[in-house]
Amino acid sequence: MPLDLERGEERRLCRRNTFANRLIIPGSLPEQQNRIVAIAGRKGSGKSTLTREILIHARRRFIFDTVADHTWVPDQFSNVAEAHSYIFERGQSEGEFAGSFIPEDAGEKSLDVDFGEISIAVFDAGNMTLAVEELPMMSEPNYVPPAFNRLIRLGRHRSVNILYTGQRLSECPRRVTAATDVFVLFSHTEPRDLDAISERTTPEVADLTANLDHHEFIVYDVRSRSLILVDKWWYDSVLNSDERWTPAIGGKFGRSALWSLNDAE
Numbered sequence: 001m002p003l004d005l006e007r008g009e010e011r012r013l014c015r016r017n018t019f020a021n022r023l024i025i026p027g028s029l030p031e032q033q034n035r036i037v038a039i040a041g042r043k044g045s046g047k048s049t050l051t052r053e054i055l056i057h058a059r060r061r062f063i064f065d066t067v068a069d070h071t072w073v074p075d076q077f078s079n080v081a082e083a084h085s086y087i088f089e090r091g092q093s094e095g096e097f098a099g100s101f102i103p104e105d106a107g108e109k110s111l112d113v114d115f116g117e118i119s120i121a122v123f124d125a126g127n128m129t130l131a132v133e134e135l136p137m138m139s140e141p142n143y144v145p146p147a148f149n150r151l152i153r154l155g156r157h158r159s160v161n162i163l164y165t166g167q168r169l170s171e172c173p174r175r176v177t178a179a180t181d182v183f184v185l186f187s188h189t190e191p192r193d194l195d196a197i198s199e200r201t202t203p204e205v206a207d208l209t210a211n212l213d214h215h216e217f218i219v220y221d222v223r224s225r226s227l228i229l230v231d232k233w234w235y236d237s238v239l240n241s242d243e244r245w246t247p248a249i250g251g252k253f254g255r256s257a258l259w260s261l262n263d264a265e
Helices: 010-016 047-055 080-091 109-123 146-158 175-178 191-198 203-211
Strands: 034-038 060-064 075-077 097-101 130-132 160-166 180-187 217-221 226-228
Touching: 047 130, 047 160, 060 080, 060 109, 075 080, 080 097, 080 109, 080 130, 080 160, 109 146, 109 203, 146 160, 146 175, 146 180, 146 226, 175 191, 180 191, 180 203, 203 217
Parallel strands: 034 160, 034 180, 060 097, 060 130, 075 097, 130 160
Antiparallel strands: 180 217, 217 226
16 A cells, blocks of 8 residues: 555654554454563572562463472472473463472483473463573573473463573573563673673663662563563563463373364364
């Protein structure tokens, strides 16, 4: 459709230095997309406390709790097979739940295996929020565990939100931070960390982060490209807590989860 020059459409687009078109799909709502949220700050800054505050506003959540901080969670597991079964069973049933896996063996190899199994279970089940405490313990700046990488890339198709924490943003995988929608940043002072924050948000956000006091934090929303003032309603909206439950037809090794109940056989 040609631009209506009488209405000044060309002038408006030229002022933005681009001829931009917005894709509108009937029946699609941006808020139905999953969210990936990062919380970064040094030990004792308040990451776990803020993580808890966010998660209690989500209906269906599971935590890979490497630091055993979330004692408020009612269903806790240290056996990965039991956690795997719990995730899939709850994922196939409607309703609220809160569970966590606390690794007994902090060895790198064991931790990697456990994290992979939990990531696979969450992807299979769908319809939940996965929180990962201290993601850099299982990853590198240039490496994401394959099962978790699949969640990052395809979690939106499974209605899976992801919240991850780390002491330093520069230690979190670039592939994950590139897909992150919301950054919650406590004080960072190391130049490498400030460079990472500047690259993933803006230089202004990095400057603000460098001047935060202990327990202070700022929130940057990537989609709106703006800082967010936190109020009591923010905790309800930061994650897409309206997880749409749908049945995983065919069981664990059957058909993928259906995203419309009208499609169920």
